[in-house]
Amino acid sequence: MAATVEPLLQKCATLSHIKQLQAHLITTGVFQFHPSPRSKFLEFCATSSAAGSLLYAADIFRHIASPVTNDWNAVIRGLAQSHQPTDAVTFYRQGLRMLTCKPDALTCSFTLKACARALACNEANQIHSQVVRFGFIADILLQTTLLDVYAKSGYLDNAHKLFDEMSKKDVTCWNAMISGLAQGNQPNEALQLFTRMRDLRFKPNEITVLGALSACAQLGVVREGENIYSYIKNQNLDTNEQVCNVVIDMFGKCGYVTKAYQVFNSMKCTRTLVTWNTMIMVLATNGESLEALKLFDQMSKERFRPDNVSYLAALCACNHAGMVENGVELFEKMTKDVSVVPNIKHYGTMVDLLGRSGRLHEAYNVIDSIPIKPDVILWQTLLGACKTYGNVEMAEKASRKLVEMGSSSDGDFVLLSNIYAAQRRWKDVGIVRDTMRNKEVKKVPGFSYIDVDGVIHKFVNGDRSHLNLEEIYRKIEEIMGRIMEYGYVADTGYVLHDIGLEEKENALSYHSEKLAVAFGLIKMSNESNPIRINKNLRICGDCHEVMKLVSKVYKREIIVRDRTRFHNFKNGSCSCKDYW
DNA sequence: TTAGGGTTAG
Numbered sequence: 001m002a003a004t005v006e007p008l009l010q011k012c013a014t015l016s017h018i019k020q021l022q023a024h025l026i027t028t029g030v031f032q033f034h035p036s037p038r039s040k041f042l043e044f045c046a047t048s049s050a051a052g053s054l055l056y057a058a059d060i061f062r063h064i065a066s067p068v069t070n071d072w073n074a075v076i077r078g079l080a081q082s083h084q085p086t087d088a089v090t091f092y093r094q095g096l097r098m099l100t101c102k103p104d105a106l107t108c109s110f111t112l113k114a115c116a117r118a119l120a121c122n123e124a125n126q127i128h129s130q131v132v133r134f135g136f137i138a139d140i141l142l143q144t145t146l147l148d149v150y151a152k153s154g155y156l157d158n159a160h161k162l163f164d165e166m167s168k169k170d171v172t173c174w175n176a177m178i179s180g181l182a183q184g185n186q187p188n189e190a191l192q193l194f195t196r197m198r199d200l201r202f203k204p205n206e207i208t209v210l211g212a213l214s215a216c217a218q219l220g221v222v223r224e225g226e227n228i229y230s231y232i233k234n235q236n237l238d239t240n241e242q243v244c245n246v247v248i249d250m251f252g253k254c255g256y257v258t259k260a261y262q263v264f265n266s267m268k269c270t271r272t273l274v275t276w277n278t279m280i281m282v283l284a285t286n287g288e289s290l291e292a293l294k295l296f297d298q299m300s301k302e303r304f305r306p307d308n309v310s311y312l313a314a315l316c317a318c319n320h321a322g323m324v325e326n327g328v329e330l331f332e333k334m335t336k337d338v339s340v341v342p343n344i345k346h347y348g349t350m351v352d353l354l355g356r357s358g359r360l361h362e363a364y365n366v367i368d369s370i371p372i373k374p375d376v377i378l379w380q381t382l383l384g385a386c387k388t389y390g391n392v393e394m395a396e397k398a399s400r401k402l403v404e405m406g407s408s409s410d411g412d413f414v415l416l417s418n419i420y421a422a423q424r425r426w427k428d429v430g431i432v433r434d435t436m437r438n439k440e441v442k443k444v445p446g447f448s449y450i451d452v453d454g455v456i457h458k459f460v461n462g463d464r465s466h467l468n469l470e471e472i473y474r475k476i477e478e479i480m481g482r483i484m485e486y487g488y489v490a491d492t493g494y495v496l497h498d499i500g501l502e503e504k505e506n507a508l509s510y511h512s513e514k515l516a517v518a519f520g521l522i523k524m525s526n527e528s529n530p531i532r533i534n535k536n537l538r539i540c541g542d543c544h545e546v547m548k549l550v551s552k553v554y555k556r557e558i559i560v561r562d563r564t565r566f567h568n569f570k571n572g573s574c575s576c577k578d579y580w
Numbered sequence: 581t582t583a584g585g586g587t588t589a590g
Contacts, residue, residue: 109583172585175585175586211586246587248587274587274588281589312589346590347590348590351590
């Protein structure tokens with residue numbers, strides 16, 4: 001009977017078609033006497049994209065005299081995919097109370113999926129115990145769904161525990177755990193698990209490599225990324241467009257634009273909008289702004305309509321190159337493009353673009369006049385620009401907003417404190433520091449890492465723990481001496497504390513990226529290889545100046561990946577043209 | 581036999 005419904009369902013494009021089919025099913029008695037095609041119909045109705053069909057499905061369900069489990073499941077599934085996934089949980093609970101249909105593994109599966117989308121960990125926890133009570137816990141598919149909910153809602157420990165306890169593991173649950181770790185800001189752990197998976201002779205598939213590559217991108221470890229890419233090519237996984245996109249992204253985030261471009265240009269599979277967006281963003285963050293904008297124009301010629309992300313990537317390109325007028329123009333073009341609506345990230349980029357070029361009032365006006373609620377990042381961006389231009393008044397305004405919004409991010413306080421420090425307003429510095437102490441705000445330490453012959457060396461600011469400590473500090477002295485001959489003067493505004501000038505210069509000298517570059521100069525003798533450094537925060541102005549001079553004096557290319565972009569230092573100048 | 585894992589973003 002179900003087979004006879006299927007072809008009819010395929011023809012239902014609107015709610016009125018659906019209603020016509022329902023009338024037919026009622027008159028032929030299918031609705032009353034054949035639960036299986038009825039459930040099929042309900043499922044179609046609940047998951048159809050026709051306007052109003054989901055509500056209609058829920059309504060039909062309420063009018064069925066004795067619904068079966070599959071009727072119930074169909075509606076839960078639809079609700080779980082909707083804009084209000086929590087409704088699925090409500091519907092599930094109502095059904096449990098009605099006692100007319102008994103839950104099966106599918107019921108729990110759909111409801112858990114809804115929890116994952118709603119990031120509802122408490123609800124997932126409850127359903128977890130019900131899964132145990134109903135006797136479904138041995139189901140590997142349900143276990144994987146549970147694991148996924150926990151990981152997605154930030155409870156990686158729960159996810160890991162579940163994963164460790166699974167008596168039978170298949171590729172999918174490895175994938176769920178690896179992606180969970182990668183997306184949950186634990187890229188190191190994700191890669192460790194990926195290695196373990198391969199040691200245990202599980203065969204990674206396209207979804208596994210997506211997670212692993214995303215971890216590589218976050219860490220900036222191109223060596224591991226390359227290995228995975230070789231595996232991908234070997235296994236023919238590069239016929240998957242999403243895999244190619246992530247490879248491009250990985251190379252880009254590791255600072256290898258040319259390799260990213262090669263992958264983009266030689267894809268076996270069809271490029272999609274995401275592919276273009278990824279490539280444009282790679283070019284933008286690597287300082288190849290003109291090329292990024294060229295690609296943005298080209299995509300339209302190849303019949304790809306730019307979406308939100310395309311515009312954002314193009315705006316980023318303008319931002320990273322300080323192309324203010326182009327950015328403003330592009331933003332206006334976007335507001336006229338009816339197919340896209342600017343979101344908070346576009347406004348964020350505009351604030352950054354205007355702010356960094358010193359147009360602080362215009363940046364302020366953007367925040368003041370946006371049609372959506374400003375978030376902390378907008379004010380933090382403005383605060384950062386105030387720091388660059390030493391605008392205390394505007395900085396205080398932004399800081400007040402941040403406090404009002406309940407932000408207690410260390411960066412906010414540090415920025416304000418730095419602004420006061422640069423003006424020698426030590427009393428105000430003290431007040432900010434006291435507030436930090438009272439609010440128990442801790443400063444995230446700056447750190448950098450550098451890969452030398454496959455070994456990652458990590459340095460924190462003022463690090464004295466490295467084995468080659470003395471050698472590194474001697475090298476820094478040498479560097480400072482040599483670049484001073486080229487006119488370097490320490491920019492002590494970047495030091496927080498109220499200490500003497502000489503001490504300040506010293507504190508600056510031992511910023512983690514300087515330690516890393518010194519170490520690189522010592523250990524990486526092949527001068528044609530650039531020195532690549534990864535940093536967790538944004539690079540400070542003084543380090544930026546030092547890197548430029550080092551690239552000139554030592555004739556060495558230096559590539560620094562900071563929190564938001566790449567800086568490519570060559571022969572005394574940086575790819576960011578000092579906009580960052 | 582309808583269920584689990586998935587790409588770009590200030």
